[in-house]
Amino acid sequence: AQTVTQSQPEMSVQEAETVTLSCTYDTSESNYYLFWYKQPPSRQMILVIRQEAYKQQNATENRFSVNFQKAAKSFSLKISDSQLGDTAMYFCAFMRKGGSEKLVFGKGTKLTVNP
Amino acid sequence: DSGVTQTPKHLITATGQRVTLRCSPRSGDLSVYWYQQSLDQGLQFLIQYYNGEERAKGNILERFSAQQFPDLHSELNLSSLELGDSALYFCASSSTGGSSYEQYFGPGTRLTVT
Numbered sequence: 001a002q003t004v005t006q007s008q009p010e011m012s013v014q015e016a017e018t019v020t021l022s023c024t025y026d027t028s029e030s031n032y033y034l035f036w037y038k039q040p041p042s043r044q045m046i047l048v049i050r051q052e053a054y055k056q057q058n059a060t061e062n063r064f065s066v067n068f069q070k071a072a073k074s075f076s077l078k079i080s081d082s083q084l085g086d087t088a089m090y091f092c093a094f095m096r097k098g099g100s101e102k103l104v105f106g107k108g109t110k111l112t113v114n115p
Numbered sequence: 116d117s118g119v120t121q122t123p124k125h126l127i128t129a130t131g132q133r134v135t136l137r138c139s140p141r142s143g144d145l146s147v148y149w150y151q152q153s154l155d156q157g158l159q160f161l162i163q164y165y166n167g168e169e170r171a172k173g174n175i176l177e178r179f180s181a182q183q184f185p186d187l188h189s190e191l192n193l194s195s196l197e198l199g200d201s202a203l204y205f206c207a208s209s210s211t212g213g214s215s216y217e218q219y220f221g222p223g224t225r226l227t228v229t
Contacts (some may be wrong), residue, residue: 002129033216044117045220088174095216101209102148102160103218107200 002027006106013082014114020067021077021109022046023092031097034068039108040088045079048090051075053097082113117144119221121206127227133194136224140187140208146170147189148209148218150179153202164189197226 003026008029013019025034051059051068060067065078081110092106118141128134140147149161160173164183175181178196183189193200203225207218 034123035217042215042222044222045205045207045227046117047217047219050217097216100163101146101216101218102163102171102173103150103158103207104160107157 002029002096002104004092004104004106006090006092007110008109010110010112011108012112012114013079015084016026017082018078018080019082019111021079021090021092021111023073023106025073025092025094026080027073027094027096028059029066029096031059033093033097035093035103036054036066036077037062037093037105037115038086038088039091040085045064045091048110049077081112084113084115087113117219117221119208120123121204121217121224122223123224125223125225125227128196129177129229130196130198131162132196132228134196134226136193136204136206136210136226138189138191138206138221140189141205141219144208144210144219146189146209147183147187149175149189149191150205150207150220151202152205152223153199154212156202157207161191167214193226198228202228203227 032053034051037110038046067076093103120139127175161175163171181191203223209218209221
Protein backbone atom coordinates (compact mmCIF):
# COMPACT_ATOMS: atom_id res chain seq x y z
CA ALA A 1 0.00 0.00 0.00
CA GLN A 2 1.14 3.50 -0.74
CA THR A 3 1.66 6.05 2.00
CA VAL A 4 2.23 9.79 1.82
CA THR A 5 3.92 11.71 4.60
CA GLN A 6 3.91 15.44 5.15
CA SER A 7 6.20 16.10 8.06
CA GLN A 8 5.34 19.76 8.58
CA PRO A 9 1.90 20.17 10.19
CA GLU A 10 2.16 23.96 10.10
CA MET A 11 4.32 26.56 8.40
CA SER A 12 4.30 30.31 8.05
CA VAL A 13 5.92 32.70 5.62
CA GLN A 14 6.03 36.42 5.06
CA GLU A 15 4.25 37.87 2.07
CA ALA A 16 6.47 37.99 -1.05
CA GLU A 17 8.90 35.40 0.34
CA THR A 18 9.48 31.82 -0.75
CA VAL A 19 8.42 28.72 1.15
CA THR A 20 8.92 25.00 0.54
CA LEU A 21 6.51 22.31 1.73
CA SER A 22 7.84 18.78 2.09
CA CYS A 23 6.30 15.50 1.03
CA THR A 24 7.65 11.99 0.94
CA TYR A 25 5.91 8.87 -0.25
CA ASP A 26 6.39 5.16 -0.15
CA THR A 27 5.53 2.90 -3.07
CA SER A 28 6.84 -0.06 -5.01
CA GLU A 29 5.19 1.20 -8.19
CA SER A 30 7.22 2.69 -11.01
CA ASN A 31 4.43 4.46 -12.87
CA TYR A 32 2.48 6.99 -10.88
CA TYR A 33 1.43 10.60 -10.55
CA LEU A 34 1.95 13.06 -7.76
CA PHE A 35 -0.17 16.09 -6.97
CA TRP A 36 -0.40 19.05 -4.66
CA TYR A 37 -3.87 20.22 -3.73
CA LYS A 38 -4.73 23.43 -1.91
CA GLN A 39 -7.65 23.69 0.50
CA PRO A 40 -8.37 27.29 1.53
CA PRO A 41 -10.77 28.15 4.37
CA SER A 42 -13.65 27.71 1.92
CA ARG A 43 -12.82 23.95 2.04
CA GLN A 44 -12.73 23.67 -1.75
CA MET A 45 -10.01 21.28 -2.96
CA ILE A 46 -8.02 22.98 -5.70
CA LEU A 47 -5.45 21.23 -7.86
CA VAL A 48 -2.21 23.22 -7.74
CA ILE A 49 0.29 21.17 -9.67
CA ARG A 50 0.87 17.66 -10.98
CA GLN A 51 3.93 15.56 -11.81
CA GLU A 52 4.19 12.37 -13.82
CA ALA A 53 6.77 10.01 -12.38
CA TYR A 54 8.32 9.13 -15.73
CA LYS A 55 9.08 12.79 -16.43
CA GLN A 56 12.36 13.90 -14.95
CA GLN A 57 11.64 17.58 -15.51
CA ASN A 58 10.10 19.26 -12.51
CA ALA A 59 6.61 20.69 -13.06
CA THR A 60 6.00 24.42 -12.80
CA GLU A 61 2.77 26.39 -12.67
CA ASN A 62 3.34 30.13 -12.37
CA ARG A 63 4.60 30.74 -8.80
CA PHE A 64 4.35 27.06 -7.88
CA SER A 65 7.06 24.54 -8.68
CA VAL A 66 8.03 21.11 -7.43
CA ASN A 67 11.28 19.36 -6.67
CA PHE A 68 10.70 15.75 -7.63
CA GLN A 69 13.36 13.31 -6.47
CA LYS A 70 12.18 9.89 -7.61
CA ALA A 71 14.96 7.86 -6.05
CA ALA A 72 14.45 9.56 -2.72
CA LYS A 73 10.66 9.41 -3.11
CA SER A 74 10.41 13.08 -2.35
CA PHE A 75 8.04 15.64 -3.86
CA SER A 76 8.31 19.11 -2.36
CA LEU A 77 6.31 22.18 -3.34
CA LYS A 78 7.92 25.59 -3.63
CA ILE A 79 5.78 28.69 -3.55
CA SER A 80 7.52 31.83 -4.74
CA ASP A 81 6.41 35.40 -4.06
CA SER A 82 3.91 34.18 -1.47
CA GLN A 83 0.56 35.95 -1.42
CA LEU A 84 -2.05 36.27 1.29
CA GLY A 85 -4.36 34.16 -0.86
CA ASP A 86 -1.92 31.27 -0.58
CA THR A 87 -2.98 30.78 3.03
CA ALA A 88 -4.49 27.29 3.05
CA MET A 89 -3.99 23.63 3.85
CA TYR A 90 -1.80 21.94 1.29
CA PHE A 91 -2.13 18.23 0.61
CA CYS A 92 0.32 16.05 -1.22
CA ALA A 93 -1.31 13.13 -3.06
CA PHE A 94 -0.20 9.97 -4.86
CA MET A 95 -1.99 8.12 -7.63
CA ARG A 96 -0.90 4.81 -9.11
CA LYS A 97 -1.10 4.72 -12.90
CA GLY A 98 -3.45 2.02 -14.13
CA GLY A 99 -5.88 0.05 -12.00
CA SER A 100 -7.53 2.06 -9.27
CA GLU A 101 -6.99 5.75 -9.79
CA LYS A 102 -7.65 6.64 -6.19
CA LEU A 103 -5.74 9.49 -4.62
CA VAL A 104 -3.79 8.72 -1.47
CA PHE A 105 -3.36 11.89 0.55
CA GLY A 106 -0.92 13.05 3.19
CA LYS A 107 -2.17 14.65 6.40
CA GLY A 108 -1.60 18.13 5.06
CA THR A 109 0.45 21.22 5.91
CA LYS A 110 -1.28 24.34 7.13
CA LEU A 111 0.41 27.33 5.51
CA THR A 112 -0.12 30.84 6.78
CA VAL A 113 1.11 33.81 4.77
CA ASN A 114 1.66 36.84 7.01
CA PRO A 115 1.42 40.45 5.78
CA ASP B 116 -15.22 26.65 -10.17
CA SER B 117 -14.17 23.06 -10.93
CA GLY B 118 -17.34 22.20 -12.85
CA VAL B 119 -18.23 19.48 -10.35
CA THR B 120 -21.41 20.14 -8.39
CA GLN B 121 -22.53 18.62 -5.12
CA THR B 122 -25.77 18.93 -3.24
CA PRO B 123 -26.63 19.66 -0.56
CA LYS B 124 -23.86 21.87 0.80
CA HIS B 125 -24.79 21.16 4.38
CA LEU B 126 -26.76 18.38 5.98
CA ILE B 127 -27.67 17.98 9.63
CA THR B 128 -29.33 14.78 10.71
CA ALA B 129 -29.73 12.48 13.69
CA THR B 130 -28.07 9.21 14.51
CA GLY B 131 -29.70 6.22 12.89
CA GLN B 132 -30.97 8.19 9.92
CA ARG B 133 -30.20 7.76 6.23
CA VAL B 134 -29.05 10.49 3.84
CA THR B 135 -28.21 10.77 0.16
CA LEU B 136 -25.46 12.97 -1.22
CA ARG B 137 -25.55 13.89 -4.88
CA CYS B 138 -22.75 14.70 -7.32
CA SER B 139 -22.69 15.82 -10.95
CA PRO B 140 -19.31 15.42 -12.65
CA ARG B 141 -17.71 17.81 -15.10
CA SER B 142 -19.13 17.62 -18.58
CA GLY B 143 -17.54 14.69 -20.39
CA ASP B 144 -15.99 13.07 -17.32
CA LEU B 145 -16.83 9.39 -16.96
CA SER B 146 -15.23 8.73 -13.60
CA VAL B 147 -16.63 9.80 -10.25
CA TYR B 148 -14.79 9.40 -6.96
CA TRP B 149 -16.05 9.85 -3.41
CA TYR B 150 -13.77 10.93 -0.57
CA GLN B 151 -14.38 11.53 3.11
CA GLN B 152 -12.50 14.20 5.04
CA SER B 153 -12.61 13.98 8.81
CA LEU B 154 -10.40 15.38 11.54
CA ASP B 155 -9.15 12.01 12.73
CA GLN B 156 -8.92 10.11 9.43
CA GLY B 157 -7.90 12.89 7.07
CA LEU B 158 -8.85 12.55 3.41
CA GLN B 159 -9.83 9.00 2.54
CA PHE B 160 -10.95 7.45 -0.71
CA LEU B 161 -14.29 5.71 -0.48
CA ILE B 162 -15.31 4.48 -3.92
CA GLN B 163 -14.91 5.08 -7.66
CA TYR B 164 -17.40 4.63 -10.47
CA TYR B 165 -16.57 4.66 -14.14
CA ASN B 166 -19.35 5.01 -16.70
CA GLY B 167 -21.91 3.45 -14.39
CA GLU B 168 -19.80 0.61 -13.08
CA GLU B 169 -18.02 0.33 -9.75
CA ARG B 170 -14.29 0.41 -10.46
CA ALA B 171 -12.54 0.60 -7.11
CA LYS B 172 -13.42 0.47 -3.47
CA GLY B 173 -11.57 2.00 -0.57
CA ASN B 174 -12.35 2.23 3.11
CA ILE B 175 -16.07 2.40 2.62
CA LEU B 176 -18.30 1.12 5.40
CA GLU B 177 -20.97 -1.47 4.66
CA ARG B 178 -23.55 1.09 5.79
CA PHE B 179 -22.47 3.27 2.86
CA SER B 180 -23.29 2.61 -0.77
CA ALA B 181 -23.05 4.49 -4.01
CA GLN B 182 -24.16 4.34 -7.59
CA GLN B 183 -23.63 6.16 -10.85
CA PHE B 184 -26.59 6.73 -13.12
CA PRO B 185 -26.78 6.71 -16.95
CA ASP B 186 -26.51 10.50 -17.02
CA LEU B 187 -23.23 10.01 -15.04
CA HIS B 188 -24.35 11.75 -11.88
CA SER B 189 -23.61 9.81 -8.72
CA GLU B 190 -25.20 9.40 -5.33
CA LEU B 191 -23.62 8.34 -2.06
CA ASN B 192 -26.05 6.80 0.40
CA LEU B 193 -25.17 6.77 4.08
CA SER B 194 -27.41 4.78 6.41
CA SER B 195 -27.66 4.01 10.13
CA LEU B 196 -25.68 7.16 10.70
CA GLU B 197 -23.35 7.44 13.67
CA LEU B 198 -21.73 10.47 15.26
CA GLY B 199 -18.44 9.42 13.73
CA ASP B 200 -19.84 9.78 10.23
CA SER B 201 -19.81 13.54 10.63
CA ALA B 202 -17.37 14.73 7.97
CA LEU B 203 -16.93 16.59 4.74
CA TYR B 204 -17.76 14.38 1.78
CA PHE B 205 -16.17 15.24 -1.54
CA CYS B 206 -16.98 14.08 -4.99
CA ALA B 207 -14.34 14.35 -7.70
CA SER B 208 -14.39 13.57 -11.39
CA SER B 209 -11.88 12.85 -14.11
CA SER B 210 -12.00 11.82 -17.74
CA THR B 211 -9.97 8.63 -17.09
CA GLY B 212 -8.50 6.71 -19.95
CA GLY B 213 -7.76 9.82 -21.91
CA SER B 214 -4.85 12.17 -21.63
CA SER B 215 -6.24 13.76 -18.51
CA TYR B 216 -5.80 11.99 -15.20
CA GLU B 217 -6.36 14.88 -12.83
CA GLN B 218 -9.26 14.72 -10.43
CA TYR B 219 -11.35 17.85 -9.99
CA PHE B 220 -13.23 18.21 -6.75
CA GLY B 221 -16.67 19.52 -6.01
CA PRO B 222 -17.30 21.93 -3.12
CA GLY B 223 -18.20 19.10 -0.76
CA THR B 224 -21.16 18.25 1.44
CA ARG B 225 -20.70 18.86 5.14
CA LEU B 226 -22.56 16.21 7.09
CA THR B 227 -23.27 16.71 10.76
CA VAL B 228 -24.76 13.82 12.69
CA THR B 229 -26.25 14.79 16.06
